[in-house]
Amino acid sequence: MHDSHDAPHGFWTRYVFSQDHKVIAIQYTVTALAVGLVGLVLSNLMRLQLGFPGHFDFIDANRYYQSLTQHGMIMVVYLLTAILLGGFGNYLIPLMIGARDMVFPFLNMLSYWVYLVAVLVLLASFVVPGGPTGAGWTLYPPQSILPGTPGADWGIILMLVSLLIFIVAATMGGLNYVTTVLQARAEGMTLFRLPLTVWGIFMATILALFAFPALFVSGVMLLFDKVLGTSFFMPAIVSMGQPLAYEGGSPLLFQHLFWFFGHPEVYIVALPAFGIVSDLISTHARKNIFGYRMMVWAIVAIGVLSVVVWAHHMFVSGMNPAFGFFFAVTTLIIAVPTAIKVYNWLLTLWRGDIHLTVPMLFALGFISMFAIGGLTGLFLGNVSVDIPLSDTYFVVAHFHMVMGVAPILVIFGGIYHWFPKVSGRMMNDTLGRWHFWLTFVGAYAIFFPMHYLGFLGMPRRYYAYENYAFIPESAHTLNAFITVAALVVAAAQLLFLFNLAWSARRGRLASANPWGATTLEWQTPDTPPGHGNWGAQVPVVHRWAYEFSPPGQARDFVPQNAPPDAPVE
């Protein structure tokens, strides 16, 4: 970190083993999108089986459960967490706070390479004997390490090892992001002048630092149970007629540890999305974010509350039923700051000057999608309503809308928004609109009807639904419809990938600040920003990040670093 920041010259140091936060961000983003593509294909395999059972021989029950598990794990951890913190966090934190780079560039580079190793170990599990684990992304013991579950030998071991490596990578990155935000802000950039994007990523990173250890502990203990034969989580068991050597352990102990990580994980994904979407809405509506301070406190409150709600994932787990009262109350309390955020996004639109650009469309799509996903959370957080719905398709619809589709819409919006800064070129607008409409309407077509299959009582994680008397034929028809919608949405992502590749080389050249944004990343001397970001002089910040359409100004925005007295034409 004490080395001088002279721009590196060779190809390897510039593009591969680069310590520049912008290059590392692109590496993280590309890797996450690539592994996310695998997750997308896996989801379509599942949908093919559910929509047209028996028509596709190559999807047997084993493959189905492996696809289900790997889809979930890839999307939650290796795509969403990695792209939001490693991708957006890496690119935006230094630029938005006016720093030249992360405070520990070498550690930052290491974080990416360790993440890549985690991804490779995960992918390696597809080719080991028995294939990847099919235990569900929750990896609940005893089932995850016993015969009867696909990949119960090598698959689960590689899965756990990959997660442990990922956690090391996330911790390296996380220490860097938090320290950078705390220590490397430009002159004048007080905490209450930070853009909400930085606030969201900052709080999410703190959560990641302190929640991932719970996954680490449960992962190591599960590895002990699997490899060394300890009985941390394993009680006495007769598996497939054979008594095992385990004794006395508690499967619930694993669930507590897992969800102590697992629920904050939802907010590790959601908080950066909250932050980014706030900035998208404000910029493209040309209006300051409504209630900025309330938004910051809501992010902090959600972050703090998120560590005391974990057992709402365990209402029917067999834990002490008295816990249900406590966790139902805390869970519904967290709805209040979350609702405040939604109100403030809506009120930001009101009396704005709404430019319906592609990033704005994704942002508006996010509000709609997040609203329904958040509202269905009120069913599942309220313990007695949760009981008939838990482990049904209602849950599948809920979490896909709230922490799958909603954040991914923000990620897309963010990529369309910042692509001009990253590449110096605009993304193709027409392709972008097609991508938005197919994804947004398609996601509604997929997930809205799923709630009703959940009301009906169709359990999730079923390979087939033959001969269940309470499931009418029409439910199978609906499943076929959902599958068709899922295939269309998946195909629409090819438009996005094509747009990304095409625009990077052929896109219309972008100006330094095409959206008229106030935040510092748009005020760099070069586009894309050079090594060290700011040329000779780091910026000095004079105001908050949302000075849009102030009275008495000709232009409808004032950058954070514009001197206060300078006449703005």
Added chain:
Amino acid sequence: MEASIDLARPARPATARVAVWLLLGVVFVLFVLCLLAYAMRMRLGDWRALPLPWQLNVSTAMLILSSASLQWASVAARRGGRCARGALFAAFVFAAAFLAAQAWAWQALVAQGRLASANPSNGFFFLLTGLHALHVLGGIVALLLAGRRGERLGLCALYWHGLLAVWLLLYATMAWLTPAIVDFICGVA
């Protein structure tokens, strides 16, 4: 101002200290979660307390000495004193001795047939000491990279003290925590 001067601005000394404190926070949370799992698992019927090997006293002494030596080395290095080198060497030796004593304790347990799978208390012993040893090992690598610069040695010393505190917490828990105490704290008779 010349561009190169501004570009080469080193991270503020306080910055690295913030990061080490954060890291210690993460490490602390990791071990506290382990100990919570330990306490919860302990209350299930089949727990048999593990008689801790006496070698742990040796390793504890080594870790304390290592921590003290490193503190001395960092203070000496900042003052430009000559004893920095010797103290640093001592810190390495004591840290290595700590790891050796832990390995000795493992070996003693294995020799008695007390493997990880014999009882959850054994499993936790190997888990906790193993995770802690890995953190010490990481510290040794960092120390090797740190050289003899006073500021960096200070950071290493801070990390060392943190790991010592974690170790004392682990040792005390394994030695003194009983299911009865856990029940008392949880308010269950």
Added chain:
Amino acid sequence: MAIAIVLIVIVIAALAFHALSPWWLTPLASNWGLIDDTLTVTLLITGAVFVAVNLFIAVAVIRYRHRHGRRAAYEPENRKLEHGLTWLTAVGIVAMLAPGLVVYAELISPPKDALVVEVVGQQWQWAYRFPGEDGRLGTSAMRFVGADNPLGLNPADPAGRDDALAVGPELHLPLGRPVRVLLRSKDVLHNFFVPPIRTRMDMVPGMVTEFWFTPTRAGRFDILCAELCGVGHYNMRGVMVVEPQADFERWLAGLPRFAAARQVAATPPGGDLAARGRGIAQARGCFGCHSVDGAASVGPGWRGLFGHEVELADGSRLKADAAYIAESIRAPAAKLVKGYPPIMPPYALDDGEVAAIAAYIASLDGAADGTR
């Protein structure tokens, strides 16, 4: 502008979907109407907010979309509005949470006079146990599980001797009487889920969990497993038959008692070899994966297997004889049947046991008794 229209269309389509959907809660068959009521309250409140949010975006877009010369208002904060909305939200939350907690308090307090039934899960089948005349269930532990004791009852516990065992998918319950369901698992997590009774609970190996309900409608209901329990999860079927008290008592009286059943199962070899094979297969959990009535399952079905050709995963064919069956039990991965995953663990059975199972499979050929 298109986004405003689409959001309005989504709201209308969502309401229409709700109105026209043939997919809704299964007709209630228990006393837990309160759960349905709480769910309805939640649906009304959240549905209203869903409509409001989307329409708000639509209206905002229509009114404030960019036109030439338009300029946004400058309004950083509005304390009054923000506090008002916060309190309004809090009220809505309380309106949903309060009834929910009242119902929950009732959900976790079973009545004292409830009929007790134990459900035991294993991959991928169900078994049930009722207390005998003493009204008490005997203790159990996994170390007691054996060929003659599939549920692992404690043979030394007198309370268990008269317990009635129903090993198999079917559970009968009397109409109108509260039932306290105690849940155990022999291997992994399961969940006893009958959609029309609404409440349910996970089954956790190493502990006993429970829930309670009163059946209010006679009929046959699907029992499903609702906690992922391995590759056969989707096929872990059971049937709950709710019937008048008299019918239930007749069924209960026909069930074997633990002590008596044990003696039958322990009958030394020499008796009916096929019957002994069936007992071993039952105890070893074979029926979790292998059907005996020709139905599709996780593993190859046994009916019509013996003496017939099977196609293996490598494309070769062979005749299923006693030697092949013995090998398939002891080293299942050696010759995999085409189309089935390699998930069966090897079983170390002695020659007598293997012969008994082979005899049982042979007895399933065609016209022979295919039911369990």
